[in-house]
Amino acid sequence: SSIETATFECSAPSNIALVKYWGKKENQIPANPSISFTLNNCKTITKVNFTKKESKDNFSFDLLFEGKSKDDFKPKIQKFFERIEVYCPYLKEYHIVIDTENTFPHSSGIASSASGMAALAMNVMCLEKEINSNLSEDLFYKKASFLARLGSGSACRSIKGEVVAWGKNKTIKESSDLFGVEFNDIHQNFKNYQDTILLVDKGEKQVSSTVGHDLMFGHPYAEKRFEQAHDNLAKITKNLTEGNVEEFIKIVESEALTLHAMMMTSMPYFILMKPNTLEIINRIWKFRSENNIPVCFTLDAGANVHVLYPENVSVKVLQFIQDELVDFCQNGQYICDQIGNGAESK
Ligand code: PMV
Secondary structure: OOOOEEEEEEEEEEEEEEEOOOOEEHHHEEOOOEEEEEEEEEEEEEEEEEEEOOOOOOOEEEEEEOOEEOOOOHHHHHHHHHHHHHHOHHHHHEEEEEEEEEOOOOOOOOOOHHHHHHHHHHHHHHHHHHHOOOOOHHHHHHHHHHHHHHHOHHHHHHOEOOEEEEOOOOOOOOOOOOOEEEOOOOOHHHOOOEEEEEOOOOOOOOOOHHHHHHOOOOOOOHHHHHHHHHHHHHHHHHHHHHOOHHHHHHHHHHHHHHHHHHHHOOOOOOOOOOHHHHHHHHHHHHHHHHHOOOOEEEEOOOOOEEEEEOHHHHHHHHHHHHHHHHHHOHHHOEEEEEEOOEOEEO
């Protein structure tokens, strides 16, 4: 390429799945479709400098995390570059300096792989746009999502849109296994939907999501589970469009518990929920039925609880969280977030 040196800065948010991705085939192809809310405040901000180098034989890069060199993340980045090499052949022409930070506390148990890989993919696309100024905006975001997927599956849902679906399905015509697509037909009831993340356990995960996905191979309930995800995607998109918060809640909570049920019924089996996770879930159920306030929970592959609710009940729900749930969080920590738009470049 003709570009000698270039520096970019991109941010990408985390996302929280409503219908969960759990199980994958070769080349980061999901075993079932998923759909998520894009978050707004939990972000990775990544600055990348590309400078032409002599040899084109190897990838050459440095990694800084919050200003300090961080070698433990290097193998993941190396693997990412190797996977995207055929789609971005210009990368080996450059020495790449990656300088990255998260807006959420380090080792908070919030997975940074989705936001991190999405932010890095955006930076790569900024270079590609510089090399090929004809690249359309549509293709820019599509390919950014495609590349992010090769870094971490769920990262493809952190590029563009408030609600993003990934994985070929009958409900969303333009859906694909290769990249995330925006789901636009959202009722006012879901505008500015809130996600307060209760940090129950900040420890390292005992089981990585890579291992978890693999355990869906030969899992006794796999086929039924994948079918169910298709059904739930059809139902939840209908609820999102019609503004049916009650039915939305049923699917979201069932999906969270099913994800963990798959972990408990794999071989080897494991449990990522903690006693406080269950305390919180029970208190959310009690609060919801006693006050008739549409608040629900979802879980990632960990012990933390995402509390989801409409903006117009924020004051009441935050009071409830203060009064009843904070005691079950590690050091009383939680993060207030809400639906956001996706990645940005500056
Ligand atoms: O993107 P991965 O490979 O880390 O998988 C993430 C899987 C879940 O977070 C548990 C579910 C999802 O759809 O995000």
